[in-house]
Amino acid sequence: MIKVSVMYPNSSDAKFDMxxxxxxxxxxxxxxxxxxxxxxxxxxxxxxxxxxxxxxFIAMGHLIFDSVDAFEAAFGPHADELLGDIPNFTNVQPQVQISEIKR
Incomplete structure:
Protein backbone atom coordinates (compact mmCIF):
# COMPACT_ATOMS: atom_id res chain seq x y z
CA MET A 1 0.00 0.00 0.00
CA ILE A 2 1.12 3.56 -0.66
CA LYS A 3 0.11 6.95 0.65
CA VAL A 4 0.08 10.06 -1.49
CA SER A 5 0.36 13.09 0.79
CA VAL A 6 -0.55 16.47 -0.68
CA MET A 7 0.66 19.11 1.79
CA TYR A 8 -0.03 22.84 1.66
CA PRO A 9 2.77 24.80 3.41
CA ASN A 10 1.80 27.56 5.81
CA SER A 11 3.13 31.10 5.36
CA SER A 12 2.12 34.64 6.27
CA ASP A 13 0.70 35.30 2.80
CA ALA A 14 -1.00 31.91 2.33
CA LYS A 15 -4.70 31.88 1.57
CA PHE A 16 -6.68 28.67 1.95
CA ASP A 17 -10.44 28.05 1.80
CA MET A 18 -10.83 24.97 3.99
CA PHE A 57 1.11 23.08 6.88
CA ILE A 58 -2.32 24.67 6.50
CA ALA A 59 -3.81 21.42 5.28
CA MET A 60 -2.90 17.96 4.08
CA GLY A 61 -4.73 15.39 2.02
CA HIS A 62 -3.69 11.76 2.38
CA LEU A 63 -4.75 9.29 -0.30
CA ILE A 64 -4.23 5.53 0.02
CA PHE A 65 -3.78 3.27 -3.01
CA ASP A 66 -2.68 -0.32 -3.52
CA SER A 67 0.37 0.77 -5.53
CA VAL A 68 2.06 3.64 -7.34
CA ASP A 69 0.80 2.13 -10.61
CA ALA A 70 -2.78 2.18 -9.29
CA PHE A 71 -2.38 5.83 -8.26
CA GLU A 72 -0.94 6.84 -11.62
CA ALA A 73 -3.67 5.00 -13.54
CA ALA A 74 -6.43 6.64 -11.50
CA PHE A 75 -4.94 10.14 -11.27
CA GLY A 76 -3.48 10.52 -14.76
CA PRO A 77 -6.71 10.90 -16.74
CA HIS A 78 -7.98 13.53 -14.28
CA ALA A 79 -4.74 15.35 -13.47
CA ASP A 80 -5.55 18.52 -15.41
CA GLU A 81 -8.98 18.85 -13.82
CA LEU A 82 -7.82 18.12 -10.26
CA LEU A 83 -4.72 20.31 -10.45
CA GLY A 84 -6.71 23.02 -12.21
CA ASP A 85 -9.05 23.24 -9.23
CA ILE A 86 -6.26 24.21 -6.81
CA PRO A 87 -6.46 27.98 -7.49
CA ASN A 88 -10.12 27.83 -6.43
CA PHE A 89 -9.11 27.24 -2.81
CA THR A 90 -5.50 28.37 -2.33
CA ASN A 91 -2.60 30.44 -3.57
CA VAL A 92 -0.16 27.88 -2.13
CA GLN A 93 1.85 25.43 -4.24
CA PRO A 94 1.34 21.99 -2.64
CA GLN A 95 4.17 19.61 -1.84
CA VAL A 96 3.55 15.98 -2.76
CA GLN A 97 5.14 12.90 -1.26
CA ILE A 98 4.50 9.26 -2.07
CA SER A 99 5.27 6.91 0.78
CA GLU A 100 5.19 3.17 1.22
CA ILE A 101 3.01 2.28 4.20
CA LYS A 102 5.00 0.06 6.54
CA ARG A 103 2.55 -0.28 9.40
Whole structure:
Protein backbone atom coordinates (compact mmCIF):
# COMPACT_ATOMS: atom_id res chain seq x y z
CA MET A 1 0.00 0.00 0.00
CA ILE A 2 1.12 3.56 -0.66
CA LYS A 3 0.11 6.95 0.65
CA VAL A 4 0.08 10.06 -1.49
CA SER A 5 0.36 13.09 0.79
CA VAL A 6 -0.55 16.47 -0.68
CA MET A 7 0.66 19.11 1.79
CA TYR A 8 -0.03 22.84 1.66
CA PRO A 9 2.77 24.80 3.41
CA ASN A 10 1.80 27.56 5.81
CA SER A 11 3.13 31.10 5.36
CA SER A 12 2.12 34.64 6.27
CA ASP A 13 0.70 35.30 2.80
CA ALA A 14 -1.00 31.91 2.33
CA LYS A 15 -4.70 31.88 1.57
CA PHE A 16 -6.68 28.67 1.95
CA ASP A 17 -10.44 28.05 1.80
CA MET A 18 -10.83 24.97 3.99
CA UNK A 19 -14.58 24.74 3.41
CA UNK A 20 -14.09 24.54 -0.36
CA UNK A 21 -11.18 22.11 -0.02
CA UNK A 22 -12.98 19.82 2.41
CA UNK A 23 -16.24 19.72 0.51
CA UNK A 24 -15.92 20.64 -3.17
CA UNK A 25 -12.33 19.64 -3.96
CA UNK A 26 -12.37 16.51 -1.78
CA UNK A 27 -15.59 15.36 -3.45
CA UNK A 28 -14.06 15.96 -6.87
CA UNK A 29 -11.09 13.79 -5.86
CA UNK A 30 -13.39 11.04 -4.59
CA UNK A 31 -15.57 11.15 -7.71
CA UNK A 32 -12.67 11.06 -10.16
CA UNK A 33 -10.42 8.49 -8.47
CA UNK A 34 -13.25 6.09 -7.65
CA UNK A 35 -12.73 2.69 -6.11
CA UNK A 36 -9.01 2.72 -6.85
CA UNK A 37 -8.73 5.19 -3.97
CA UNK A 38 -8.83 3.04 -0.84
CA UNK A 39 -8.93 5.84 1.73
CA UNK A 40 -8.82 9.64 1.77
CA UNK A 41 -8.39 11.92 4.77
CA UNK A 42 -8.17 15.69 5.08
CA UNK A 43 -6.16 17.26 7.91
CA UNK A 44 -6.30 20.91 8.97
CA UNK A 45 -3.11 22.17 10.61
CA UNK A 46 -3.71 23.69 14.04
CA UNK A 47 -0.28 24.09 15.65
CA UNK A 48 3.43 23.38 15.38
CA UNK A 49 5.50 21.28 17.76
CA UNK A 50 6.30 24.08 20.20
CA UNK A 51 3.75 26.05 22.27
CA UNK A 52 2.41 28.95 20.26
CA UNK A 53 4.11 27.83 17.05
CA UNK A 54 2.02 27.93 13.87
CA UNK A 55 1.35 24.72 11.98
CA UNK A 56 3.91 24.01 9.27
CA PHE A 57 1.11 23.08 6.88
CA ILE A 58 -2.32 24.67 6.50
CA ALA A 59 -3.81 21.42 5.28
CA MET A 60 -2.90 17.96 4.08
CA GLY A 61 -4.73 15.39 2.02
CA HIS A 62 -3.69 11.76 2.38
CA LEU A 63 -4.75 9.29 -0.30
CA ILE A 64 -4.23 5.53 0.02
CA PHE A 65 -3.78 3.27 -3.01
CA ASP A 66 -2.68 -0.32 -3.52
CA SER A 67 0.37 0.77 -5.53
CA VAL A 68 2.06 3.64 -7.34
CA ASP A 69 0.80 2.13 -10.61
CA ALA A 70 -2.78 2.18 -9.29
CA PHE A 71 -2.38 5.83 -8.26
CA GLU A 72 -0.94 6.84 -11.62
CA ALA A 73 -3.67 5.00 -13.54
CA ALA A 74 -6.43 6.64 -11.50
CA PHE A 75 -4.94 10.14 -11.27
CA GLY A 76 -3.48 10.52 -14.76
CA PRO A 77 -6.71 10.90 -16.74
CA HIS A 78 -7.98 13.53 -14.28
CA ALA A 79 -4.74 15.35 -13.47
CA ASP A 80 -5.55 18.52 -15.41
CA GLU A 81 -8.98 18.85 -13.82
CA LEU A 82 -7.82 18.12 -10.26
CA LEU A 83 -4.72 20.31 -10.45
CA GLY A 84 -6.71 23.02 -12.21
CA ASP A 85 -9.05 23.24 -9.23
CA ILE A 86 -6.26 24.21 -6.81
CA PRO A 87 -6.46 27.98 -7.49
CA ASN A 88 -10.12 27.83 -6.43
CA PHE A 89 -9.11 27.24 -2.81
CA THR A 90 -5.50 28.37 -2.33
CA ASN A 91 -2.60 30.44 -3.57
CA VAL A 92 -0.16 27.88 -2.13
CA GLN A 93 1.85 25.43 -4.24
CA PRO A 94 1.34 21.99 -2.64
CA GLN A 95 4.17 19.61 -1.84
CA VAL A 96 3.55 15.98 -2.76
CA GLN A 97 5.14 12.90 -1.26
CA ILE A 98 4.50 9.26 -2.07
CA SER A 99 5.27 6.91 0.78
CA GLU A 100 5.19 3.17 1.22
CA ILE A 101 3.01 2.28 4.20
CA LYS A 102 5.00 0.06 6.54
CA ARG A 103 2.55 -0.28 9.40
Missing amino acids: DYYNSTHAQLVLDRLGDTLKSFTVDAGIAGGAPGEAAG
